Amino acid sequence: MATSALAQEQEQPETSTSETPRQGGLNEIIVTAQKRAENLQDVPVAVTAFGGEALDQANMKGLEDVQGRAPGLVISSFSPGQPEIAIRGVGTKEDGAGASDSTLIMVDGVYFATRTATNIDIFDLERLEVLRGPQGTLFGKNAIAGVVNYVTRKPTLGEFEFKARQTVGNFGTFDTGAGVNIPLGENVAARLSFSRRDTDGYLTRVDVGTRAVPTGSEDDDDIGFAERFAWRAAIAWEPTDRTSVFLSLDGADDDFGTDNREPVGSVGPLHDCGCASDPMAVNEVIGGTRGKNGGVYSYAGEELGFSKRDLIGGMAQVDHEFSFATLTVLGAFRDSTFKNLLDSSGLPPSPVVDLTGSNGNPNLILLGSPELGFTFDSVDVIDEQATQYTGEIRLTSPGSSRFRWVAGLFGSIEDIQRTEGVGFSGLSDQSLEPSFVAANMDFLGKGLGGYGQATFELTDTFSLTGGARYSYEKKRIIASNDVITSPNVLLILRPFPETRGEDSWSNFSWRIGAEFRPTSDIMVYGSVATGFKSGGFTGTATTAERATTAFEPEEATNYELGAKMDLLDRRLRLNTTAFYLDYKDLQVTRFFQPPTSGFGEFITENASDATIKGVEVELTAQPVDFLEFGGTYAYLDAKYKNFFGTPDISGSGDFSDNRLRQAPKHSWSAYVQVSQELASGSTITANLNARYQSDVFTNADNNPLDVLPSYTLADAWIAWQSADRVWEIQGWVKNFTDEAYRTHVYSQRGGRIAFGTFGSPRTYGVTLSYEY
Numbered sequence: 001m002a003t004s005a006l007a008q009e010q011e012q013p014e015t016s017t018s019e020t021p022r023q024g025g026l027n028e029i030i031v032t033a034q035k036r037a038e039n040l041q042d043v044p045v046a047v048t049a050f051g052g053e054a055l056d057q058a059n060m061k062g063l064e065d066v067q068g069r070a071p072g073l074v075i076s077s078f079s080p081g082q083p084e085i086a087i088r089g090v091g092t093k094e095d096g097a098g099a100s101d102s103t104l105i106m107v108d109g110v111y112f113a114t115r116t117a118t119n120i121d122i123f124d125l126e127r128l129e130v131l132r133g134p135q136g137t138l139f140g141k142n143a144i145a146g147v148v149n150y151v152t153r154k155p156t157l158g159e160f161e162f163k164a165r166q167t168v169g170n171f172g173t174f175d176t177g178a179g180v181n182i183p184l185g186e187n188v189a190a191r192l193s194f195s196r197r198d199t200d201g202y203l204t205r206v207d208v209g210t211r212a213v214p215t216g217s218e219d220d221d222d223i224g225f226a227e228r229f230a231w232r233a234a235i236a237w238e239p240t241d242r243t244s245v246f247l248s249l250d251g252a253d254d255d256f257g258t259d260n261r262e263p264v265g266s267v268g269p270l271h272d273c274g275c276a277s278d279p280m281a282v283n284e285v286i287g288g289t290r291g292k293n294g295g296v297y298s299y300a301g302e303e304l305g306f307s308k309r310d311l312i313g314g315m316a317q318v319d320h321e322f323s324f325a326t327l328t329v330l331g332a333f334r335d336s337t338f339k340n341l342l343d344s345s346g347l348p349p350s351p352v353v354d355l356t357g358s359n360g361n362p363n364l365i366l367l368g369s370p371e372l373g374f375t376f377d378s379v380d381v382i383d384e385q386a387t388q389y390t391g392e393i394r395l396t397s398p399g400s401s402r403f404r405w406v407a408g409l410f411g412s413i414e415d416i417q418r419t420e421g422v423g424f425s426g427l428s429d430q431s432l433e434p435s436f437v438a439a440n441m442d443f444l445g446k447g448l449g450g451y452g453q454a455t456f457e458l459t460d461t462f463s464l465t466g467g468a469r470y471s472y473e474k475k476r477i478i479a480s481n482d483v484i485t486s487p488n489v490l491l492i493l494r495p496f497p498e499t500r501g502e503d504s505w506s507n508f509s510w511r512i513g514a515e516f517r518p519t520s521d522i523m524v525y526g527s528v529a530t531g532f533k534s535g536g537f538t539g540t541a542t543t544a545e546r547a548t549t550a551f552e553p554e555e556a557t558n559y560e561l562g563a564k565m566d567l568l569d570r571r572l573r574l575n576t577t578a579f580y581l582d583y584k585d586l587q588v589t590r591f592f593q594p595p596t597s598g599f600g601e602f603i604t605e606n607a608s609d610a611t612i613k614g615v616e617v618e619l620t621a622q623p624v625d626f627l628e629f630g631g632t633y634a635y636l637d638a639k640y641k642n643f644f645g646t647p648d649i650s651g652s653g654d655f656s657d658n659r660l661r662q663a664p665k666h667s668w669s670a671y672v673q674v675s676q677e678l679a680s681g682s683t684i685t686a687n688l689n690a691r692y693q694s695d696v697f698t699n700a701d702n703n704p705l706d707v708l709p710s711y712t713l714a715d716a717w718i719a720w721q722s723a724d725r726v727w728e729i730q731g732w733v734k735n736f737t738d739e740a741y742r743t744h745v746y747s748q749r750g751g752r753i754a755f756g757t758f759g760s761p762r763t764y765g766v767t768l769s770y771e772y
Helices: 052-057 279-285 544-548
Strands: 047-051 073-077 083-087 103-107 125-132 146-152 161-169 173-183 188-199 226-237 243-256 262-266 306-321 326-343 378-396 403-424 435-457 462-483 496-519 522-533 554-567 572-592 601-624 627-642 666-677 683-693 711-721 727-734 742-748 753-758 763-771
Touching: 047 052, 052 125, 073 742, 083 103, 173 763, 262 279, 262 742, 462 544, 496 544, 572 742
Parallel strands: 103 146
Antiparallel strands: 047 125, 073 083, 125 146, 161 173, 161 763, 173 188, 188 226, 226 243, 243 306, 262 753, 306 326, 326 378, 378 403, 403 435, 435 462, 462 496, 496 522, 522 554, 554 572, 572 601, 601 627, 627 666, 666 683, 683 711, 711 727, 727 763, 742 753
C-alpha cells in the first residue's frame, strides 16, 4: 500500500474508546500528533499515518519502506545503522556525535538522540505517524524538519491475545515474529513481542585473488547478510479509574554483513585515464561489472565488512486525570553501541602508492594498469557508544472543551563516545605501511525546554491556535586525532591531543494558526511556525581548531495552508498542503577537496539563506466496498538562496541557487486494492502499488556524479484470510520490475570519483499469520 490508506482500518485511541467502524466508506484514522487522540481529519498539521495491520500487510520492515509512501520523506543511508532522514528537503548529513538531527525519531513519546539507534525494526505497532514541517510547540525536543512517531501496541486489560507470523522468501529470507497480551489481574496486563528477520543477502563475490583479505564474519555465499532480533516487554497498570501506569523495556541485536560500494562515475583529471586511478576502469577489468544489472550487486572489495548494533531502552509513564487536565510524567533511558567497517570504494587496492616519490616515480602506479587495483582505495571504521536520559512533565486539558491546551517541561542528557577511522593502503612512508588515522570525540549534551499550545473555538466553525517554546541546549566535546600508522595521509586529519570545545544556544520559537470548517467534513487551515536546531561540532574534523569551533544553529519559518476533506459521503478523502519554508543558517555538511589536500575532508558550515516551497496531495477513494485506490504527490522546490562555502580544489564555493540535498522535485505513489468475500466467509485481498522519486542531489555543489537518479518501484501482494479471521496466508513480491536503484552516493577527490549503494533487487515470499 502506498499512501495514507495504510491506516484506513479503525485505529484504537490511546486514551479513549474507539468509535464503531463506519459501515461503507472510509474509516476514521485516530492519531496523537497533538498529544491527544484525534481524528486525523481534525488535526491542522500535515500528517501521514500508517496503521499497524496495514504495515504488516505491506511487509514494511523499516523506515526505508515508508519512503515514497509519506510525501516529502527521503532516506539515504551511508550504512545500515546510519540513516540520513530528510523531510521536505530538510535533513542532516553530519553524523558526528556533536550534531543534532533535523527529524525526530520517537517511540511512544521518547526521542532517540543517536542516529545509529534510529533505524529500528517495524513490528507490533499500533501505528506510525509522519509529521511534516517544524514541530516545536508540542514535542519535548524541537524538531525543525518533522517527526516520525512510532506508537507501539499497548497491553490490553482483561483480554488474552496472541499473534504470530512466519515469512519465507528468496535470498534465504526467514522472518519470525509474535506478540502476546496476558491479563495479570483485573487492572494489570502485560504484552511481550519479538521480531527476528534473517536473510543471506543478495550480493555475489568477485574473485580478486590474493588481494582479498576477509575480515568479516561472512561466507562467500552470504555476502551482505542481515540478522536482526528485536523485542519489547510492557506492563500496563490502572490502580484507580483516574490513574494509569505504563512500563516498557525494549532491545535489539542487529548484525549486518558487507555493504557494497559500487563505482558509479569518474572524470578527469587523472581519474578518467582508464588506469589504476580510475575506479570505473578497475571495476570493469576485475569483473565487477559482470552479472545482474551491470554488476551492481557484485562485491569486489578486499574487506568483508560488517555493521553490528546493540540497543536497550526503557521508559516509565504515569498519567493521572485531574478535573481540569491530565498530568503525564515520563522518564526514559536508552543505551546503544554501534560498530561498522566498510570498504569505501568496493574495490581491491593497488600496491603501495608513493605520492612523495621517495621510493620512485609515483605516476608509475597512479597511471598503471587497472589490473593492479585502485590507487585511492580506503576503508572506514566506526565505533560508537551512546547513553541518553530524558524526562518530561506535561499537562493536557480535556479534548471536549472549546478551549484546549497542552503545556510541558522537557529535559535530556546525552553522552556519546565516537571514533571514526579512515585507512588507506600504503601511501608514501618509507616503511610502505598502510596509513590509518582516527578522529575521536567524547560528547556531552544537555537540553531543557518549556512548551505550550492552546486552541480556542471562537465559533462552531472557526478556531485559533497559538503555541510557544523556549529551548536551551549546551554541548561539550573532547576531541583528538590519532595517527595509528603512517603519518603521510591523503585525508588531512592532522594529529592533535585532546582538545576541549563548548558552546550553548537558546531559542524562542512559536506557532500561530487558524482552522475553518465550512462543513462537518471539510477543514481548511493555515499556520505560521518557526523551528530551531542547535549548533554543534564537526565529527571527523581535520584540525583541533575545526574540531572545537562550533557551527551555528539554524532557524526556519514555515508558512503553510492546507485542506482536509471527506467527500461523497466519505467515499473520497483528499488532503492537500502548500508550504513555504524560509531558512536561516542552514547547516551543510560537505566532503570536499581543498587545494591543500590530496584527497578530501569533511566540513560542516552554515548557508546564509535557503528557501523551500512545495505542494503535497494525499488521495484515498473507496467508490464501492470491495475497491479502494489512491495515491500521493509531492512537488518540492528547495534551493540555497545565498551560500558561499569554503572553496574546493576547483576554486569555487558559490552554491547559490543550487538544489538542496535529498530534495526530489517530484515524487508520487499510487495503489489499487481489491477485496472480495467468498461464499465460505473467507476473504481474498489483492494489492498493487508503485512509487516514484525524481533525481536527488546528495551534495551542495550539485555534482552530476553525486546524484541518485530517478526511479520507480512497484510491489504487489495477494492474501487469503479465513472466515473466523484467525489464519491468513499472503504471497508478496517487492520491486517486481527488478529495478536497480541507488540508495546512497558520495564522491571523493574533489567530486571526480563517486561510489553508490543500491537497493534490494526483486524479492518475493510467503507469509503465514495466526491471530487468536
